[in-house]
Amino acid sequence: MVVPAWLKNLRTRLRRPPRVNVLRLDGVIGSGGRFNKGLSIERVAGLIERAFEGGRLKAVAIVVNSPGGSPAQSALIHDRIRALSAEKEVPVIAFVEDVAASGGYWIACAGEEIHVQPASIVGSIGVVSPGFGFVGAIAKLGIERRLHASGENKAILDPFLPEEPDDVARLEALQKDIHDLFIAHVKERRGQRLNDIDGDLFTGAFWTGEAARQRGLVDGIGEVRQVMRARYGKKVRLEAIRAERSLLARFGLAGSSRLAAEIGEAIEVRGLWGRFGL
Numbered sequence: 294m295v296v297p298a299w300l301k302n303l304r305t306r307l308r309r310p311p312r313v314n315v316l317r318l319d320g321v322i323g324s325g326g327r328f329n330k331g332l333s334i335e336r337v338a339g340l341i342e343r344a345f346e347g348g349r350l351k352a353v354a355i356v357v358n359s360p361g362g363s364p365a366q367s368a369l370i371h372d373r374i375r376a377l378s379a380e381k382e383v384p385v386i387a388f389v390e391d392v393a394a395s396g397g398y399w400i401a402c403a404g405e406e407i408h409v410q411p412a413s414i415v416g417s418i419g420v421v422s423p424g425f426g427f428v429g430a431i432a433k434l435g436i437e438r439r440l441h442a443s444g445e446n447k448a449i450l451d452p453f454l455p456e457e458p459d460d461v462a463r464l465e466a467l468q469k470d471i472h473d474l475f476i477a478h479v480k481e482r483r484g485q486r487l488n489d490i491d492g493d494l495f496t497g498a499f500w501t502g503e504a505a506r507q508r509g510l511v512d513g514i515g516e517v518r519q520v521m522r523a524r525y526g527k528k529v530r531l532e533a534i535r536a537e538r539s540l541l542a543r544f545g546l547a548g549s550s551r552l553a554a555e556i557g558e559a560i561e562v563r564g565l566w567g568r569f570g571l
Contacts, residue, residue, distance in 0.1 A: 310528040311351045313521050316344040317533070318355055318370070322362030322396040332359060332400075334369040336536075341370075344534045345377045351525050353378070354517050355404060356388045361395025361417060364471050368478075374403040388517045389413045394499055398510070399475065402482040407511040408520055409502035415510055418475055419497025420468040483509055 320331035344353045355374065361367070378385045387393075387404025394417035401407050401415075409415055476495045480487065486509035487494065494508060505511045513520070521529050 309349050310530050311525045312347060312349050312530040312532055313352045313354050313525065314344045314347065314350060314532050314534050315354045315356060315517060316340055317358070317535075318400060319358045322359055322366050322370070322400075324363060324366050331362060332370060333363075333366050334373060337370060338373060340534050340536060341373050341377060345381045345383055347532070350381075350383055351529070352384045352386055352521070354386050354388060354521060354531075355400070356390060356517060357393045357397055357401045358390040359394070359397030359400065360392050361397050361399075364396060364399070364420070364475065367396030367399040368474075371400050371403045371478075374400075378403075386517075386520065388515075388520070389415060389502070389511070395419070399478060402479060406513070408513045408515045408517075409505060409511045410516065411502045411514060413502040413505075414499055415502065415505035416494075416499035417497055418472075418479055418495050420472045420475070479510075486512070 318332055318337065322332045324333035324335060344355075353374075374385060377383075385404045387401040387407045389397075389401060389407065389409040390413065392414040393401040393407075393409075394414060398415060398418065472495075479495075488507065488509040490508055494510075500508065500510070502511065502514055506513065515523075518531060521531060
């Protein structure tokens with residue numbers, strides 16, 4: 294049977310274009326009250342599920358913009374993306390905007406490819422535990438510290454007690470374990486693409502987009518629309534996967550009882566972003 298030309302043209306017009314779902318992952322990584330407005334598996338699990346749904350889905354694009362945070366939450370988010378990619382047989386392409394550092398880069402490694410902007414900041418493959426010591430301050434103020442704990446290591450690194458060398462050594466051992474996991478993760482995901490030009494790939498250093506590409510931490514320079522149109526054609530549909538706002542949030546009625554906690558959280562978040570000049 295010969296199909297008329299007009300019918301072929303009609304079929305072509307009615308055929309739905311290929312689709313790429315775009316999932317944005319913005320913010321500091323953490324769970325619970327700490328970094329409450331950031332990224333955690335609890336907050337993004339549903340969005341990740343939705344990103345892998347729909348017909349004619351060619352790929353999932355994850356757009357990462359994070360200075361890092363919790364290594365456990367970074368791994369959980371990464372693993373959920375990879376599990377669904379394998380289950381649905383849909384590739385994942387990662388894109389970096391301002392920064393994908395530390396845990397942000399851990400998540401970006403969920404992509405088979407990573408694309409960045411020339412001015413993006415990438416890397417910081419290391420572990421940091423910031424803190425303060427208030428021993429001298431409370432002594433000058435005449436404040437007596439009282440702490441009762443069961444277990445000799447329960448109160449290690451308390452900021453109101455003098456720092457003990459054994460406690461610091463214990464923290465450094467824990468950091469090394471997490472750092473080793475991070476290094477192994479990057480090596481597994483990036484493989485032969487890695488190029489340790491100056492020997493500081495895993496020292497916590499970070500680079501701009503092109504320097505990161507030269508080191509094999511990323512694959513190319515480009516933003517999501519540009520790369521997806523070049524790969525799947527100019528008619529590709531980019532569908533943004535967004536969280537639904539609650540009715541109270543839409544009208545600015547979310548409440549202010551957590552104001553003090555949010556101010557403290559904002560200071561810590563500002564410090565994480567500020568480390569990268571952002």
